[in-house]
Amino acid sequence: MELKKLHLGTVSYAGDTMDLVAGYVADIGEQVKASRRDMGTRVRDLVTTMAICHNVTPSYEDGELSYQAASPDEIAIVKFTKSVGLSLVKRDRHSLALYHEASKRTYEYEILQVFPFNSDTKRMGIVVLDKTRDELWFLQKGADTVMMSIVQHNDWLEEETSNMAREGLRTLVVARKKLKSTVYEEFKTKYQEASMSMVNRDQSMAKVISQYLEYDLELLGLTGVEDRLQKDVKSSIEVLRNAGVKIWMLTGDKVETARCVSVSAKCMLTY
Incomplete structure (x- = not known):
């Protein structure tokens, strides 16, 4: 899988224009003089959030950095942030570190809570303490169908x-919210109480997350990941079809995405 496109509402980046993203990321840490958030700031915020909000673990073998995760989508996203100059270099249960190539600086984050992705919630989130700025953040990414009601209103x-789905890209909505320490402490207490409930435990925990975190999030952007077919998949399927074997593709993606992938794989699409 490979991240192919970023969309920030007023502008998108893909192909050769990803060099602009790398240029913006190189300026992380620079003081922005303008009173409003310019495009460079918006891109940096999106890429930084992408580099933090995941369950990816870095590993080193013979000095080479690689990534491991249950989700290939997350690996594709973290590899992308590395390609534009912001690398995940450390991750354990309680902290993670990002290395900024341009400044040669390492940014440390304390992991306070992780809310893993599952097929019911269709999203994952993380609460971190940015040690550089002493700021608390709730970061979240997920399917548009659930994130639309969580992020701030947009048009x-x-x-x-839908446009990205028609291009055959798998999409994730990326958003964030800055937290006050008092709000987070209250959330933590309520969440702990809900986690010890003997009745409707999961529902109680989800209710606390929704009440304290999952509302009015700042929409940062949309990612589009290409799910590439493995080598010789097309030709193998074609041989099977020529032999009279019917092929179906099962997917949980949007119909538009499934249609594009099935056409490229020469499968029959039913839904």
């Missing part, structure tokens, strides 16, 4: 998600 997300 572009639904349309652009």
Whole structure:
């Protein structure tokens, strides 16, 4: 899998324009003089959030950095942030570190909570303490169908998600919220109480997350990942079809995405 496109509402980046993203990322840490958030700031915020909000673990073999995770989508995203100059270099249960290539600086984050992705919630989130700025953040990414009701009102997300799906890209919505320490401490207490409930435990925990975290998030952007077919898949399927064997593709993606992948794989699409 490979991240092919970023969309920030007013502008998108793909192909050769990803060099612009790398240029913006190189300026992380620079003081922004403008009172409003310019495009460079928006891109840096999106890429930084992408580099933190995941369950990827870095590993080293013969001095080479590689990544491991249950989700290939997450590996594709973390590899992308590395390619534009912000690398995940350390991760354990309680902390992670990002290395900024341009400044040769390492940014440390304390992991306070992780809310893993599952097929029911269709999203994952993380609460971190940015040790450089002493700021608490709730970061989240997920499917547009659930994130639309969580992020702030906008007039572009639904349309652009559909456009990316028609291009055969798997999409994730990326958002964040800055937390006050008092709010987080209250959340932590309520969440702990819910986690010890003997009745409707999962529902109680989800309710606390929704009440304290999952509302009015700042929409940072939309990612589009290409799910590439393995070598010789097309030719193998074609041989099977020529032999009279019917092929079906089962997918949990949007119909538009499934249609594009099935055409490229020469499968029959039913839904």
